[in-house]
Amino acid sequence: MLDIKFIRENAEVIKKNCESRNIKCDVDRLLELYEQKTKQAQYVEELNAEKNKLNDLIQMSKDDERKALIEQGKAVKEKLETTKPELETISEEYKKILNQVPNMTHPDSPIGKDDSENKEIEKYGEPPKFGFVPKGHEELMKNLDIIDFERGAKVTGSKFYFLKNEAVFLEQALINFVFEKLFEKGFAPITTPDIAKDQVLTGIGFSPRGEETQIYPLENTDLSLIGTAEITMGGFHMNEIISEDKLPLKYAALSHCFRTEAGSYGRHSAGLYRVHQFTKLEMFAYTTPENSQAMHTELKNIEVEIFKDLGIPFRVVDICTGDLGGPAYRKYDLEAWMTSRDGWGEITSTSDTTTYQARRLNIKVERKDGKKEFLHMLNGTAVAISRALIAIIENYQQEDGSVIIPEVLRKWMPRGMEKIQAKKI
Numbered sequence: 398m399l400d401i402k403f404i405r406e407n408a409e410v411i412k413k414n415c416e417s418r419n420i421k422c423d424v425d426r427l428l429e430l431y432e433q434k435t436k437q438a439q440y441v442e443e444l445n446a447e448k449n450k451l452n453d454l455i456q457m458s459k460d461d462e463r464k465a466l467i468e469q470g471k472a473v474k475e476k477l478e479t480t481k482p483e484l485e486t487i488s489e490e491y492k493k494i495l496n497q498v499p500n501m502t503h504p505d506s507p508i509g510k511d512d513s514e515n516k517e518i519e520k521y522g523e524p525p526k527f528g529f530v531p532k533g534h535e536e537l538m539k540n541l542d543i544i545d546f547e548r549g550a551k552v553t554g555s556k557f558y559f560l561k562n563e564a565v566f567l568e569q570a571l572i573n574f575v576f577e578k579l580f581e582k583g584f585a586p587i588t589t590p591d592i593a594k595d596q597v598l599t600g601i602g603f604s605p606r607g608e609e610t611q612i613y614p615l616e617n618t619d620l621s622l623i624g625t626a627e628i629t630m631g632g633f634h635m636n637e638i639i640s641e642d643k644l645p646l647k648y649a650a651l652s653h654c655f656r657t658e659a660g661s662y663g664r665h666s667a668g669l670y671r672v673h674q675f676t677k678l679e680m681f682a683y684t685t686p687e688n689s690q691a692m693h694t695e696l697k698n699i700e701v702e703i704f705k706d707l708g709i710p711f712r713v714v715d716i717c718t719g720d721l722g723g724p725a726y727r728k729y730d731l732e733a734w735m736t737s738r739d740g741w742g743e744i745t746s747t748s749d750t751t752t753y754q755a756r757r758l759n760i761k762v763e764r765k766d767g768k769k770e771f772l773h774m775l776n777g778t779a780v781a782i783s784r785a786l787i788a789i790i791e792n793y794q795q796e797d798g799s800v801i802i803p804e805v806l807r808k809w810m811p812r813g814m815e816k817i818q819a820k821k822i
Contacts, residue, residue: 398495398496398498398756398757399495400756401431401495404424404428404498405428408428411424414499414501414502415498417502417508417718418499418719419510419718419719420499420723424498426494427491427494427495430490431491434484437480437483437484441481445477448473448477451469451470454466499721499723499724500723500724501751503726503727506717506721506728507716509718511720512716515715515716515717516714516715516717517712518714518729519701520711520713521705522708522709522711524710525710525792527796529796531736531791532794533737534669534736534737534790535667535737537791537798538790540819541562541800541818541819541820542820543817544558545559545561546558546668553673554673556658556673557673562820563817564817566814567802568782568786570807571780571785571806572780572782574706574805575703576649576651578706579649579678579699580649584647585646585647586651587648587650588650588652589623589629589630589650589652590652591653591655592620592622593620593621593632594619596619597631598612598621598623598628600632600754600757601627601628601632601724601757602724602753602757610657612624612655612657613656623652623653623654624654624655624656625654625776626652626679629652630679630776631754631758631776634646634758635759635760637761638761639683639760640762640763641685641763644685644762644772645682645683645684645685645688646682646683648680650681651678651679654676654781655673655674657673658673668737670737672783675781676782676783677782678778679779680776680779681775681777683772683773684775685762685772686773688773693729693747696776697713697729699779700745703780704733704744704745706803707788707803707805708792708793709734709744709788710733710734711732711733711734711744712741713731714732716728716730724748726748727748727749728747728748730743731744731746732744733788733792735791736791736792736794737791742788743784745777745778745780745781745784746778747776747778748775748776749773750773750774751773751774752771752773753774754774755771756771797819798819799817800817802815802817
């Protein structure tokens with residue numbers, strides 16, 4: 398969240414930022430509630446002080462004075478019984494609106510209403526020119542007997558699947574390849590829980606409950622399945638103060654990811670593109686504010702390096718204001734060429750959330766002079782297996798329906814397998 402002091406001093410700027418990011422937020426109501434909350438909290442504090450003072454006087458008073466003091470105490474208690482619930486109601490609405498206020502936006506982020514106005518800033522490779530009519534990954538993988546959507550739906554429901562045969566090894570090869578690369582670049586490897594407290598989800602900027610949630614909540618608990626390891630790694634240092642000399646902290650975090658994908662079905666959501674469960678290796682970093690931008694560039698460049706090594710044609714886009722979401726100050730996506738979309742499809746993203754998440758999760762850096770301030774938190778997809786499989790299967794397909802395995806992955810495939818071929822009947 399943003400500092401309320403900053404919001405009060407820059408109300409018009411905040412309103413304009415909300416508008417450019419297509420986020421509805423009643424800033425005037427927020428400021429009105431802040432004033433009400435401040436006054437009401439002060440009044441409650443004064444009543445509590447008066448109540449405590451009267452209690453002390455009652456203990457020390459003589460019998461002839463005690464009755465009057467007790468009556469005064471009852472009157473104060475009755476006022477508290479009214480004012481405390483009022484304060485709670487005001488505070489609840491205030492917090493709800495405050496959490497709706499998005500992060501500020503990097504001045505170089507493109508202004509736009511939706512993803513159609515994202516700006517291409519880098520491009521690597523060219524879409525393959527096939528001498529045959531290319532297939533989509535869903536058909537290719539079914540023909541190669543490396544995925545089973547039908548049994549996934551039978552066992553669990555639509556948009557779930559079983560990976561089979563060579564696809565299982567390909568998934569592990571992708572994980573091993575990326576883990577090795579990140580380890581060499583100073584990222585600490587980690588596997589995370591697949592659930593987190595709703596407090597952590599809210600702190601990161603996900604809505605664990607309500608109609609608009611993309612999260613699976615666990616009934617009768619304050620827990621939810623995570624949609625990304627960004628959630629668990631954001632909570633990793635919650636309520637901690639980290640010494641400046643320990644920063645940056647860089648993690649490579651593996652987890653399963655669960656998303657409802659409500660309202661996301663359509664022509665371009667077939668197969669693995671939008672599924673309810675997938676495996677993802679996430680980069681997560683904690684930095685000082687002054688090193689935040691350099692870290693964001695580093696995360697983006699690592700994503701670029703990974704997919705260049707995989708030999709996938711892709712581009713980097715600078716996300717426009719209307720497509721940023723709440724926590725991101727700036728965001729880059731990598732989009733690979735996909736035959737099933739006859740165009741580009743997102744495979745990774747990386748965001749600099751500045752202090753937005755750190756403030757909500759209460760994570761600070763302690764400077765060498767002892768000063769404490771909120772640090773910056775950043776995240777980036779190293780590899781989302783489902784999307785990476787689409788890009789590999791579709792771009793490396795051959796006329797006979799086989800699929801070439803990228804050279805950098807072969808050392809993790811059985812006997813250095815170079816190609817996935819149709820099974821002999």
